[in-house]
Amino acid sequence: MMMEPVNTYALTGATVIDGHGGDPLNNATVLVDNGVIKAVGSRKSIIVEDNIMKIDVGGHFILPGLIDAHVHIVGVGSPELLDNIVESNYLQAMRTVTEAGKLLEYGFTTIRSAGSRYDIFLKQAIEEGTVIGPRILACGLALCRSRGHGDSIRRDIYEFPEDFVKNNLPKALLVDGVDEVRKAVRQTIGRNVDHIKFWATGGGAWEKERTTDMHFTRAEMDVIMEEAQMVGLPVVCHAESVESVKLAVDLGVRSIEHADDDNGYELDEEICRKMAEKNIFITPTLAIFYFELEEGEDILPSWIRSLKRAKKNGVKLLLGTDTWADCATPYGKFNITEIKLLVDVLDMTPLEAITSATKYGAEACGIDDKIGTVEKGKLADLLIVKKDPVADIGILLDKENVRHVIKDGRFVVNHP
Numbered sequence: 001m002m003m004e005p006v007n008t009y010a011l012t013g014a015t016v017i018d019g020h021g022g023d024p025l026n027n028a029t030v031l032v033d034n035g036v037i038k039a040v041g042s043r044k045s046i047i048v049e050d051n052i053m054k055i056d057v058g059g060h061f062i063l064p065g066l067i068d069a070h071v072h073i074v075g076v077g078s079p080e081l082l083d084n085i086v087e088s089n090y091l092q093a094m095r096t097v098t099e100a101g102k103l104l105e106y107g108f109t110t111i112r113s114a115g116s117r118y119d120i121f122l123k124q125a126i127e128e129g130t131v132i133g134p135r136i137l138a139c140g141l142a143l144c145r146s147r148g149h150g151d152s153i154r155r156d157i158y159e160f161p162e163d164f165v166k167n168n169l170p171k172a173l174l175v176d177g178v179d180e181v182r183k184a185v186r187q188t189i190g191r192n193v194d195h196i197k198f199w200a201t202g203g204g205a206w207e208k209e210r211t212t213d214m215h216f217t218r219a220e221m222d223v224i225m226e227e228a229q230m231v232g233l234p235v236v237c238h239a240e241s242v243e244s245v246k247l248a249v250d251l252g253v254r255s256i257e258h259a260d261d262d263n264g265y266e267l268d269e270e271i272c273r274k275m276a277e278k279n280i281f282i283t284p285t286l287a288i289f290y291f292e293l294e295e296g297e298d299i300l301p302s303w304i305r306s307l308k309r310a311k312k313n314g315v316k317l318l319l320g321t322d323t324w325a326d327c328a329t330p331y332g333k334f335n336i337t338e339i340k341l342l343v344d345v346l347d348m349t350p351l352e353a354i355t356s357a358t359k360y361g362a363e364a365c366g367i368d369d370k371i372g373t374v375e376k377g378k379l380a381d382l383l384i385v386k387k388d389p390v391a392d393i394g395i396l397l398d399k400e401n402v403r404h405v406i407k408d409g410r411f412v413v414n415h416p
């Protein structure tokens, strides 16, 4: 099939799964013009003029490009933070180019960064056409307190000059106190980011960096919110305790990352309803939790109950993975596992999981006017899939089933 970008074409005969969650539309036509979806409907209802190229994709399924709402695109060559900080930043930056390509291969046409030294530049390179990759919502380095989750090197064992560590952490910007926080948010905004990300709690790297401890004071978090809101940027909040989730809801963040609680506390109906009312999303990142399970360990049932309760109360759950190193969590391949986990673990229907992975992701990114559904007027970010993901969501785990990935109307991945 075609490789070269064509300005105007009609995809005909496929079943369209539009991302809204309704019944798929059989034998449809999707008309693409200059990167934008010009029309979608049944084949009979859409007239395609003779001079327009028709691409017969009968027997295939068209869905919106996928969105991973929690990715660290950091190019690290090792799973060890100690290696990551001494490894060349140039080398890491180059590897991010391949990571971007791998994400596209599995159908991810958009990613929301959750903290990266390179996301701003990779985004720029992709937008100018130098690199082929997903569209990126960037945040630069995520805000982290000293010795927080992004800086979990054991100072009781290792010594490094403080500045060296600060200048080489792959994901985090270390800030302490309201003045430093304010300055850091302002400087981050000045780097043309799309959102601000911060760690409200620890991430559980070792015993003094626990998930259940708050890592910023209320005053520090208020400053993050105040500065972000002044310029209209959303805030993405890592929160791994019910206490921190409640605080984040109160603060009015855009999305809460993980929302687990190692102490076994659960999100109750009241907090779930509040979240739904304020349209605050949760990115569970099931994939990384399953990846990190030790032998014989299981996922906390209280967390799964919390997530299901949130969903039942109308909270929108996002597809997000916490992909952070190709050697540990291979880009693309790891990200796509999340869509099956949403179905298997959270009892979503395949259509609901697709909506999480597309429409809701676009809403959380604040670009649902441009992407997220197969709809007239949206950018043509589309997957053409060989088998039916509604019958079996697992078919997406094999990238060979994703025949074409289209981004901005361009065929950027083609599998035979």
Ligand SMILES: [Zn+2]
Binding pocket: 070, 072, 114, 322
């Ligand atoms: Zn993360």
